Amino acid sequence: xxxxxTAPRVLENAWVRFAARRLGRLVxxxxxxxxxxxxxxxxxxxxxxxxVLGPTATAEVVAAKRAALGLDDPMWSxxxxxxxGVLTGDFGTGLASSLPVSQVxxxxxxxxxxxxxxxxxxxxxxxxxVGVFMGVLTRGGRARRAELxxxxxxxxxxxxxxxxxxVGLVYVFGVSLGWLPVAGRSGASSYVLPVLALAIxxxxxxxxxxxxQLQSVLQADYVRTARAKRLRAVTVYLKHxxxxxxxxxxxxxxxxxxxLVAGTVLVxxxxxxxxxxxxxxxxxxxxxxxxxxxxxxxxGVGVLLVNLAVDIALALLDPxxxxxxx
Amino acid sequence: MxxxxxxxxxxxxxxxxxLLVGVLALAxxxxxxxxxxxDRVDTDAIRQGMSAEHWAGTDDLGxxxxxxxxxxxxxxxxxxLLATLIAVxxxxxxGALPALVGSRLGRYVVAFVNITVAFPGLLLALFLAVIxxxxxxxxxxxxxxxxxxxxxxxxxxxxxxxxxxxxxxxxRAAGIGRFRVLLRHVLPNIAEPLIVNATISAxxxxxxxxxxxxLGLGVQAPQYDWGRLLxxxxxxxxxxxxxxxxxxxxxxxxxxxxxxxxxxxAKAVGLTTPLGRALPRLPRRxxxxxxxxxxxxxRELTVTLPSGARAVRGVSLQIAPGEAVGVVxxxxxxxxxxxxxxxxxxxxxxxxxxxxxxxxxxxxxxQAHRKLLGTSLAMVFQDPMTAFNPTQRIASQLxxxxxxxxxxxxxxxxxxxxxxxRAVRIHDPERRARQYPHEFSGGMRQRAMIGMGLMGTPALIxxxxxxxALDVTVQQQILQLLAEIRAADHVALLLISHDxxxxxxxxxxxxxxxxxxxxxxxxxxxxxRGARHPYTRALVAAVPTMESDRQLPLTVIPGRMPDPxxxxxxxxxxxxxxxxxxxxxxxxxxxIASADGRRIACWHPAPASLALQES
Numbered sequence: 001x002x003x004x005x006t007a008p009r010v011l012e013n014a015w016v017r018f019a020a021r022r023l024g025r026l027v028x029x030x031x032x033x034x035x036x037x038x039x040x041x042x043x044x045x046x047x048x049x050x051x052v053l054g055p056t057a058t059a060e061v062v063a064a065k066r067a068a069l070g071l072d073d074p075m076w077s078x079x080x081x082x083x084x085g086v087l088t089g090d091f092g093t094g095l096a097s098s099l100p101v102s103q104v105x106x107x108x109x110x111x112x113x114x115x116x117x118x119x120x121x122x123x124x125x126x127x128x129x130v131g132v133f134m135g136v137l138t139r140g141g142r143a144r145r146a147e148l149x150x151x152x153x154x155x156x157x158x159x160x161x162x163x164x165x166x167v168g169l170v171y172v173f174g175v176s177l178g179w180l181p182v183a184g185r186s187g188a189s190s191y192v193l194p195v196l197a198l199a200i201x202x203x204x205x206x207x208x209x210x211x212x213q214l215q216s217v218l219q220a221d222y223v224r225t226a227r228a229k230r231l232r233a234v235t236v237y238l239k240h241x242x243x244x245x246x247x248x249x250x251x252x253x254x255x256x257x258x259x260l261v262a263g264t265v266l267v268x269x270x271x272x273x274x275x276x277x278x279x280x281x282x283x284x285x286x287x288x289x290x291x292x293x294x295x296x297x298x299x300g301v302g303v304l305l306v307n308l309a310v311d312i313a314l315a316l317l318d319p320x321x322x323x324x325x326x
Numbered sequence: 327m328x329x330x331x332x333x334x335x336x337x338x339x340x341x342x343x344x345l346l347v348g349v350l351a352l353a354x355x356x357x358x359x360x361x362x363x364x365d366r367v368d369t370d371a372i373r374q375g376m377s378a379e380h381w382a383g384t385d386d387l388g389x390x391x392x393x394x395x396x397x398x399x400x401x402x403x404x405x406x407l408l409a410t411l412i413a414v415x416x417x418x419x420x421g422a423l424p425a426l427v428g429s430r431l432g433r434y435v436v437a438f439v440n441i442t443v444a445f446p447g448l449l450l451a452l453f454l455a456v457i458x459x460x461x462x463x464x465x466x467x468x469x470x471x472x473x474x475x476x477x478x479x480x481x482x483x484x485x486x487x488x489x490x491x492x493x494x495x496x497x498r499a500a501g502i503g504r505f506r507v508l509l510r511h512v513l514p515n516i517a518e519p520l521i522v523n524a525t526i527s528a529x530x531x532x533x534x535x536x537x538x539x540x541l542g543l544g545v546q547a548p549q550y551d552w553g554r555l556l557x558x559x560x561x562x563x564x565x566x567x568x569x570x571x572x573x574x575x576x577x578x579x580x581x582x583x584x585x586x587x588x589x590x591x592a593k594a595v596g597l598t599t600p601l602g603r604a605l606p607r608l609p610r611r612x613x614x615x616x617x618x619x620x621x622x623x624x625r626e627l628t629v630t631l632p633s634g635a636r637a638v639r640g641v642s643l644q645i646a647p648g649e650a651v652g653v654v655x656x657x658x659x660x661x662x663x664x665x666x667x668x669x670x671x672x673x674x675x676x677x678x679x680x681x682x683x684x685x686x687x688x689x690x691x692x693q694a695h696r697k698l699l700g701t702s703l704a705m706v707f708q709d710p711m712t713a714f715n716p717t718q719r720i721a722s723q724l725x726x727x728x729x730x731x732x733x734x735x736x737x738x739x740x741x742x743x744x745x746x747x748r749a750v751r752i753h754d755p756e757r758r759a760r761q762y763p764h765e766f767s768g769g770m771r772q773r774a775m776i777g778m779g780l781m782g783t784p785a786l787i788x789x790x791x792x793x794x795a796l797d798v799t800v801q802q803q804i805l806q807l808l809a810e811i812r813a814a815d816h817v818a819l820l821l822i823s824h825d826x827x828x829x830x831x832x833x834x835x836x837x838x839x840x841x842x843x844x845x846x847x848x849x850x851x852x853x854x855r856g857a858r859h860p861y862t863r864a865l866v867a868a869v870p871t872m873e874s875d876r877q878l879p880l881t882v883i884p885g886r887m888p889d890p891x892x893x894x895x896x897x898x899x900x901x902x903x904x905x906x907x908x909x910x911x912x913x914x915x916x917x918i919a920s921a922d923g924r925r926i927a928c929w930h931p932a933p934a935s936l937a938l939q940e941s
Contacts, residue, residue: 028441029441029444036453040453040456043457044456045459140674141632141675142674155585155586156582159529159578161577163536164556164574167570167574168574171567171571175563221713222712222716224671224707224713225705225707225714225723226715229700229778230696230727231700231727232696235730240715243717243718244715244716259448262445262449265448265452266537266540266541269540281542284452284455284543285543289456292456296449296452296453299449300445300449303444303449304444307444317717
């Protein structure tokens with residue numbers, strides 16, 4: 001009886017409803033990703049076991065490996081087995097290395113995550129000051145020339161894909177100047193180029209978004225109100241305009257974050273970075289499908305978690321809670 | 327069609343178009359012209375750097391990389407266009423499907439698109455590349471299908487926007503099948519944004535393809551595209567950097583060509599508003615006349631628009647302590663700009679100038695009087711729904727001015743906020759202070775706005791249409807509140823309104839503005855029956871009263887006010903004035919003060935006595 005009374009009251013709370021709805025969506029999406037990863041091994045052309053063992057392997061060896069991997073079981077039994085494995089952190093064994101896949105993941109995931117998080121922080125740390133500065137400088141159609149050159153620069157930087165930026169950075173800072181290491185992970189200096197390669201594109205896009213949003217916020221009535229209070233210009237920009245700029249920026253910028261996660265695959269391969277991305281590509285080329293399967297899963301869930309984090313941040317930042325209610 | 331062609335007239339559009347034509351021409355011609363050079367093996371010139379003979383060096387087999395990059399244009403562009411075609415066709419189909427099939431199946435399609443579109447294209451492409459197998463064919467399918475969800479989402483949005491329109495409804499009512507409606511009526515109307523996006527995503531596909539080939543998942547030897555050349559070249563970047571840089575540069579240029587051309591198309595198809603150029607800042611005159619006891623003294627105030635036209639043309643006014651002055655006029659008469667200019671809230675590119683602009687004896691044009699204005703001048707704006715910052719609590723928005731100018735502590739400011747909210751009759755101010763603006767009703771917000779002005783000790787409240795956005799019963803409460811504050815603290819009021827009734831009820835004196843000038847200045851009590859300017863009389867006559875005959879149409883002033891850009895040399899009201907003659911059209915009447923303190927700018931003012939009689 002007590003639960004029957006409290007349950008509706010709990011659901012009245014907008015936060016609880018938001019969390020419940022968002023969690024429901026996450027569970028469905030994660031299930032889709034897991035299923036897609038499971039299906040992958042059955043959709044690849046040819047026999048994956050034959051592919052990895054090579055044409056010289058005898059039929060008996062191939063059959064034994066298939067049986068060991070459970071590939072001859074009925075589909076539904078394989079699916080249930082796979083689900084069970086994923087939920088308990090067991091991703092099976094690699095075909096090429098015969099190491100547990102979970103061990104590969106736990107070794108490689110932190111270095112990739114570190115790269116992505118650092119790149120995101122650098123992108124934000126560049127984009128917000130630059131965007132705000134340009135927004136203030138060009139407010140109300142001022143400084144047209146500065147606006148044009150800023151737009152041109154950011155459009156070009158944003159259009160260059162991260163792996164080409166990486167190649168350019170390798171050439172300039174690694175080959176020509178010789179300042180920074182260009183491959184592998186060895187100390188703090190080895191982070192500089194991969195992080196920059198990942199961060200520059202998103203920073204260019206984000207700073208454009210910040211500038212445009214700031215411009216429209218500066219037109220808002222409440223900014224006029226703030227000016228009518230005769231606050232210092234800095235206070236008007238940072239306290240009244242910036243927070244409202246950020247909610248709008250985050251909505252669009254959240255997309256960039258998940259793109260950045262995917263971008264690590266390419267950038268890692270340019271810098272021979274010992275992360276998930278390099279492992280993924282080498283495993284694809286070696287047809288080590290259990291490893292590929294697991295990494296695809298990790299990337300997919302990673303993107304979903306990033307999207308969730310962005311939604312939660314938006315709900316926290318915006319007290320009107322349009323996200324929570326819609 | 328002319329809109330499409332206008333792309334070429336912008337510098338960016340012309341550059342992008344030129345680049346794109348160049349890339350496409352190269353794609354067609356390069357393999358025909360230079361295949362032989364690109365494939366010629368020269369074992370004497372292996373892995374050479376840049377030279378006059380080999381502009382971008384040579385590869386492992388001594389093949390010329392410059393020609394290989396040129397020849398690779400065709401395969402790179404071809405594969406990218408093929409992938410884009412797949413993305414567009416599959417995306418269009420997925421996006422239009424919900425409109426074709428029933429709502430149940432449609433929902434599943436939408437849900438599928440929603441889930442897939444949340445993943446970055448590159449991740450989808452990698453996943454699909456594994457399924458379709460390593461190689462050019464697999465990569466085309468992978469990149470094409472990975473681009474489809476974004477296109478499907480776009481199509482869904484566009485279709486949903488068009489399908490509700492009348493002509494689509496009419497076609498469906500006429501019994502035309504869904505598929506036919508889609509083909510004949512919907513698709514042509516969403517073609518523009520689809521083409522623009524397809525152009526941009528062709529650039530994206532080109533870059534993605536370079537990525538996959540670079541990783542070794544795309545084009546396989548002996549075929550080569552830019553990504554393949556880049557991947558092969560990267561290993562030797564220390565020895566022959568050109569081997570990696572040349573294909574990289576080619577990818578960037580081609581990608582930019584598609585991207586920029588798409589963006590330029592988008593701009594040309596959509597609307598762009600050219601911003602007016604800013605005027606050079608003009609030196610401000612300072613004037614050290616004897617101080618007066620007026621709270622506000624304004625002489626010859628002008629506000630200049632970026633076009634050079636003047637929206638406010640020489641307004642002069644004075645407000646005595648505790649006096650309430652109203653400013654009335656139609657929209658566009660410059661009354662709100664006058665108020666904002668006085669409050670020093672007009673920003674560039676608009677220019678404010680005045681012979682004299684004194685507030686409480688301080689020259690507002692000479693120095694920054696931030697503290698004085700922050701504590702002694704209160705503003706109330708028209709729309710209370712937008713005048714508060716939506717992301718901050720009421721208390722902090724009210725408190726910050728007092729904390730900045732009054733140096734109040736957090737607690738002291740908070741106590742003052744609650745006290746002021748109570749003063750503007752907000753119930754339960756302790757709770758309300760903690761709330762956000764969206765939790766307040768419109769009337770409450772306007773009261774909170776007045777409360778914000780009362781945080782200091784205002785000598786003047788400038789209220790710009792404070793009741794226009796509120797409903798009638800709330801209007802009365804706000805006006806009542808303003809009247810009480812004035813009476814209690816001897817605060818002067820400058821009330822801007824288009825509503826003659828409101829102004830005559832609240833104010834002591836009324837200024838009537840027309841086309842940026844004050845045309846009459848008279849006691850509020852005289853407004854209804856003693857107005858002498860034909861425009862004032864027309865304004866008053868346009869107000870319906872309880873005695874108005876409801877069978878007759880409402881009285882209006884014929885004609886419309888001139889824009890600031892085309893004011894004539896004569897009286898601006900002349901074209902709409904029944905009394906106007908040649909003199910009125912030729913020469914502008916000055917605002918002349920009479921002995922009783924009234925002012926009027928008219929060549930044919932109604933005599934005071936006649937004005938009374940007529941009414």
